[in-house]
Amino acid sequence: MTAGTGDTSLQSEVTEAEAGAKEAAAEAHHGAKGKKNLRGDIEGLRAVAVGTVLIYHVGIPFLPGGFVGVDIFFVISGFLITSLLLRETVKTGTISIADFYARRARRLLPAASVVLIVTALLGWALLPGPDRLNLGADVIAATFYVINWALALRSVDYLAEDAAPSALQHYWSLSVEEQFYVVWPLIIIVGLMVARRTRMRPKPLLFGVLAVIAAASLVYSVLHTKSDPATAYFYTTTRVWELAIGALLAFLVLRLTRLPRLAAELLAGAGLLLVLWSAFFLTSKTPWPSAWALAPTVGAALIIAAGCATQATATARLLSLKPMVWIGGISYAIYLWHWPLITIAKTAWPEVRIRHLVLIGIVSVVLAWLTKHLVEDPVRFHPGLSAKASRGLLFGLASMIVTALVGTAVWATVPKLDEDAKVPGATALVADPSSDVWKVREDASKVFASSGTTTPDPAVAPEDVPRYYDDDCQVQPGDADVDTSCVYGKTDGDQTIAMLGDSKMGQWFPAVEAIAHDEGWRVELYLKSACSFTYDGARSDCEEFGRNANKHFDEEGAPDVALVSGGAGSSPSLRKGMTEAISELKAKGTKVVVLSDSPRPGKEQVYTCVEEHPDDFSTCAFPADEDNGRKGRGTKALQESATAADVPFVDLNEWICPPGKECPPVIGDSLVYRQGSHVTATYIRTLTPMLYRALAAEDLTSKNSDEISVKDIP
Template identity: 40%
Template sequence: MTLAQPTLVDSGSAPGVEQPEQSTPISTAPRSRWRHATRERPTSHSFRGDVAGLRAVAVGLVLLYHAGLPFLPGGFVGVDVFFVISGFLITGQLVKEIERTGRISLSAFYARRAKRILPAAAVVLVVTTGLVWRFVPRISWQEIGGDIVGAATYVVNWRLADRAVDYLAQDSQPSPVQHFWSLAVEEQFYIVWPLLILAAILAARLLRRDVKPILWVGLLAVALPSFVWSISETKSSPAQAFFMSTTRMWELAIGAGIALVGSRWARMPRGVGVVIGWLGLAAVVTAGLFVTSSTAWPGYAAALPTLGAAAVLAAGAGAGRAGPVALLGTRPFRWVGDLSYSLYLWHWPLLMIATVHWHGLSVTRGLAITAASVIPAWITYRLVENPLRYSVAVSRSPRLALSLGANFTLVGISAGLALLVLFSTASGGSAAARPAPGAAVLAAKPLNDPRGRVMDQVPFITPDPLKAKRDLPDTYRDNCHQDQSSATVLSCTYGDRNSTTEVVLAGDSKVEQWLPAFQALAARNHWKLTVYIKSNCPLSSAVHLVIDTKKRYPSCTEWNRSLLTKLVADRPDYVVTSQYSGTALDTNGVQSADAMVAGMRRSWTALAAVGTKVMVVANNPDPGFSVYKCVDQNRSHLSSCTFDRGRHDADRGYQTQKAAVPGTGVPMIDLFDAICPVGPCAPVIGNVLVYRDTSHLTSTYVRSMTPRLAIALAAVGLPAR
């Protein structure tokens, strides 16, 4: 998991910096009620030492978690704390503006945000681009360049959400700008919330009502659906839910709700405030200590740190010096809180780039880098953040502030585009795809064929490693590869659509990788070839798990149910399957290979009952590293990118297939000898790159094995030439 940025708005320590300018000409009748409340008690949004200190707690949780401290497995809850603080402070400023003028200025609002967040963010993006160019292998430049553009335009959270369920991104490293996702979430919330406030002001004017109850209606209209959606999406797709703004807005809304109550929190009995405040801080710390990466997040579990932070904010005014401010208001906490935004921006890219450069980080080294990030953070805070935030000229002119923000945004976008251009130049200059024999260089019986041995250097490699991730089956281009989030059965049809012989490929991406060879055979043998593929989802009626998270995978179970019903009704002549997964859940909810075997056999039996012949292609092993990345970095020393041939027999998917086949009449085709003729397994055979990622074969290599596949299919009852 990745984490959020510190609150992006001054907590009130700089008088006059963020005062509203050029208000929208909408007023309300009950302005006097707001003013009366303001006169009655000091506003709760004047400087709050506990708020500054709470930011320090939040960023401390984030930094120590990222550094790798094992006793803080839930440090990512700092994101939730920051969202609450941000909602509280931003809404408090808007409420003060309504109290004072009866209106709000969108231009002034966005100008304040632009001068506050964009300059420092752009500086970090530019420096990160340079560090990536210098220290990160070029194979990653394209993906990171796109991330930088997404970070600069505040949509990177959706890019990361898509990647979280993208099977093609299984070997992606955490992006050095991944932490910008939370900034994107906030900006998306602050597109919606000020517009709702304007609508509430207009409604109050038309209805001649107090604006505050209408603001509550607008806030609940955001918070409740977001909370419900957060629970639902976290249950079905937690990796995606983590990054989505729609699953996070309720957290910002809780902070906004605390601000709407306003000065009335100060009327809380002091004893009650003290208890609530300290309990709230304890809830935040408890979440950091006991929540783990296996906790479905955000969902309802995020309520613990979220409500804890809200309790600290609500109780602060009433608790006085006996409350959490006794700790949070101390000079060290306030200093870290003031530095938190820059500190957050800098620590993550430094950690991630160091991780790639040193191939991992120890806790000691992680802590050292995190501590060192204070230096660029302090420099950015003193030379970029404060000078622009406190500039009188920029503060007085929303137009100037917005122009400044736009220019810094363009700088960030340009940095990302520069990295994309550098990658394009590198990949464009690499060898173009050339005809290469691949597996065709091997003997009819390839085992121990010396032509399959590893060579340190070859004249050219097809596909070039920089282009390997694009060497895909046509199902990706044709949009019939179903992702993990949906159970809808998608299909593509190739070959002769009017043929009386229908061959089906069904299962996960490990059978999908064989499509190029099957397409060639379908054209040659006049088959109707139909493909049903879902990420990480084998053809089995078992109760499935997501491989990475080991959590239930209900959309896979449902997809299998629907697909089996369709196949039984359609009665294709042949179904060919393969799979990566080796285990499923048994009736006791325990993960086991036996449960997967039983589920596979049930599906096969149902198909055999209607006359469909099932065939299994043996799973090829995971080399244990990203082959194409290794090859790109070791073009003159390819022996650095070999793997043990014994990984095939040890592969869990293959072992499960072997256990399921006996007694079923289902044959298994094993072409591994043509993938790895001689140990250790070579990354390039016949000038063709064998693997395109950590476990899938390149389409080019699969295509070169077409004649071998034809012979194997014919041997088990599917006539092919």
Template identity: 40%
Template sequence: MSAAPLATRPRTRGDLRPEIEGLRAVAVLAVLAYHLFPDALPGGFVGVDIFFVISGFLITSHLLRDAERTGRVSFVSFYSRRIMRLIPAATLVLVATAAATVLFVPRILWPQFGLDIIGAGTYSVNWLLAARSVDYLAEDAAGSPVQHYWSLGVEEQFYVIWPLLLAATFLLARTFRGSARRTALVVVAFVGAASLAYALYLTSIGDVSAYFVTTTRLWELAAGAAAAICIARVRTAPRAFRRVIVWVSALALIGSLLLVDGSSWPNAVTLVPILATTALLLWCDADAPGVVERVLMLRPAVWIGGISYAVYLWHWPMIVIAGYVLPSSWPVLVAIGAASIVAAWATSRWIETPLRFSQWFRVRPWRSFAFGATALLVSVACGAALMLAAPSNVLSPPQGATPAGAGALPAAVDLDAMTATDWLDGVEWAVPGPLDAVDDVPVIYDDGCQQDTVDAEVVTCEYGDASADRVMALVGDSKAAQWQPALDTIARDAGYRLVTYLKSSCAFADAQIERDGTEYTSCADWNANVRAALADERPDVVVTSQVRRDAFGGGDDATTRMADGIARTLGELVAAGSQVIVLGDTPQVGMNVYECVAEHPESLATCAYEREPAIEASALPAQREAVETLDGQVVDAGASASPPASPVTLVDLNGVICPAADACPPIVGNVLIYRSGSHITATYVESLTPRLQAILGAVLPASTPR
């Protein structure tokens, strides 16, 4: 049964479709719930995708309406409206976040947060986060209080491009006497299809930057734009058809919020909430509302939708900053959610609305641009101030000071001889200082020798004695890479060419590896490629280490499955005639030690951590089980005796990384041990070179022929 055609723009309240305000409320409350209680609403992050579609729809509707009324796109009017709609509240939140950072956040994090505020203020933070997401050395970066501005960066970049593209489209249509809407739809379809294809490609190869970059999100905004272009025609569909589509779309959207997960997003599943939102924009009917529309048009929903932008801005900084001063509990989280809504209402009431509709700005559009430029400078100034105010001389060494590092350890380490506090007594300086710890890394990172998490291609670099015939292969993840400074010296002195085979977060094992909650498929492919490369190279010695203790999939046998995978891989090497040396994983400290040291330079014992739990959480149990399966030998690096040769040798380094039974000191011999997570600073690794040289010298093949 057919009903009368709907108007292109259904009945509104003011200049808004109330059901769209309700849809905005769904989006922002979903994001808020996801960030507060992620397990309760695993797909809540889809709210951002809903916002993208709505933005594409509304912006394109405005541009089309203006162009059809005046015959052109008014760039000045468009951009001035966008400035006054978005920048006042965004700038206020950035300034407040900078102030809260000074009051509550450890000073060592000020440079990172300051840089992020600059990126947020210039609407480029999505690209900054994309670069950080694929930068292994940045994986331990603290959660940014302005990370959520990435979606605003995507939208602002869309707002810059879209009017120009539509204006060019309208000009093209006039030139060839075609339909402006039809031509625009073709362009939108092309842009959307290209963006979707690129998004699917990046996620298929595991490129996590796909979540943030504008090029993989344009198709979501384009879906809304296509709806704006087509709405006049499709709303003439029969009412029964529209009712079915609205219900199916609403259920699909609810299902997305409840069921999807955030791995490899956006992906093909993202089409479900995008198409559902698009359909709701097209066929929700405020003139003759059904159940779905009535729910979306409830006064609380419309009210939340009206302040949704400000809620989105405020909630995430409150969550992050509160984490530094308040315990994480459900009452605290509920209070944060309520506080973000109150702050959003106040912002909308006294900042957004007065400035947005101010006649002073409307009569002179250039004033809006001046305001926007000033706000940008304020945001950049706040971020720069944080970076400049960060501490610069925490535990700085005196001029000419040379740290002993592991050289301060006795030949045979007695764990009961000294406590962690004893090791830290009188420590007034350290190398590297805690502010420089994250940069104290092996040269391999500058040389580009560690494969990223996306590709499976084998990348090799050579160190040691470049002219040597004998080969020492260093294989594994960053826990293997951290030993390169010592192995470079050892290989050179022993007459070996050191060849590296490294990949981020990828254990050298015939086992399923996990990354971000899913199977790390590029790691498995890389492992296969490395085994083939080693079969051709036939190295005399293979040195390996890893950070993963358990195989993907969990379960009580996860460690055993990892151990079996390690044993299979190492067994192949032994069968091929290689000497295998497994460097035991270093303790999993469960924090960034350098941050603690920077905050507590006068009470360093605060930064010590329990020994046994940290060792148990490391990959050492799996490595030990694998070596024992192969009848290999375990050597304690803290002991003085050199071991006899063995086809497979595990070097347990815990005695020289944590030389105390009660707790592990963060500094030994005036050298800071940790740089990020459980990774060892290059300086401390170098100080361990003589000890490792004595151990490895007993097991390195001495014969020259290969």
């Protein structure tokens, strides 16, 4: 696909000198094989970018803002790729989409595909099942450059707690770049067509369009980072402005070549200071991306701008040192290799230390050099592949298909979740099912499985979650609005039961939904990630959400019954804030019941431990007498708030961690924990009779306790 430019083309607008300047800038790094077209300052800036990222990921503490290296890469890429597109338009009057994508395929896919395949094989051999499941999906998503959206969708509460990062998480930035470069050439083509028909000058038109896109993206980045930082980090729309900064520079190359030497010196020096300040003084707690990201991106832009005028500035000479240029030349491959090696090592060997990670970093540099000379350059400059665009595109398609098949194979090795599986679970603990009052059997250890199969399989435990997650019925961090659309059970039922709190309340949804169907209740969810139902002692959006919930009840009518729980902590201010929120709800005529927080394991994921010790599950038991053991982190605040508000407090933890010194990982053939201290949906379903009886004891159900049996498992 090409676009002619006609009489108003860039070709007729620029002088030969400008075209030559654009060509020189554009071909730095993208021209013929060799070094004559390299701009040393840009190569050195690449070295700074990958170096800061590598040091940050290795865990060396003196560079807390090393993550800004990715933002620097965006600016460099925006400048170089746009320079190429503009140069092609100047020289030929056209843009060949086929040639553009073929060049991108030859440049990016060889190394990217090799690293994806090697990572998939390493992960298959070394990672536990849940991580293999995600890895297989991530290989496929990274292959087709959409992993940033996959990671954004995954960044929800139930997956965030103690979850290991994806071994391919770093591919998100490549996805953002390629999504931008799918759209950007098309915008240029449309802009040239508009310019031809309206007799407008195409260069100012395209510059203006890109400036508007950049400004809109920056504003969106600031707003979205404030409202939902977990997803904002990965969104393309929050990052486009960083690429656009570099792209805008490409339109100004000729003007920048006329900068006085002193001005270039000052710009380059200021740019380097901004980049270094960002790396040394920003931290992981800095909202990102947001207006703060202007520091490293503007800094990188200033260095590139100054380098268009001269390579003789002190900054350019420093960046052009041979070691810097050498690192810059293999920076793409270093970026690809280092993260999978680090994350897989951390997961496979939790005792790994910084010194080991430094060694892994060095190994990634060696692998990057080998990849460049054995994989990248041979394919990129292969005369047969570069002769025709169709060959490069076919090569790219073939490599993507092979890589996706490898990812699919890894994904297929992991057992799949059986949501209809039936197990006794907690009901196996009942000493006498016919008794009016249930007690935990004295020989409870007899139903603690020590080996064999479990439901769910440990490999898919993180997927065994309440179905309301699929409906996006858990409000995310930063958002304080109540979602009134999350209604379950008998929607026109006479009785309404509300669930308020965070994911620790939400984990009870399978049991509550089953009871609601039996009782004819309408169930409404007012759940928010990592937020107790409180007016104080939490994040501002949590406190606002609690007030908004009670305000909603004032306007639309309060529920008949409300279940409240959470695992957010136990500070005095939180207890006070929860008491206020619960008391206000109670004053509306709602019968409030507070549920205890579930037992909290140690740092190790229980389901991972069970998978690693298939012959001895007892290895994965954790102490029940510690502060976060059987009681659960949030239970103290919940119990004190219930007492202060004079509402019932229900503690079902004896059915999750029976009396004894340790909490078992598997009860009645059911795996108890999915992620962190969250209980699997399967085990919660087996707790339905216990919760049902507890609510009956408070006269909240039509059934009496003795009418509820261990068979009442949904």
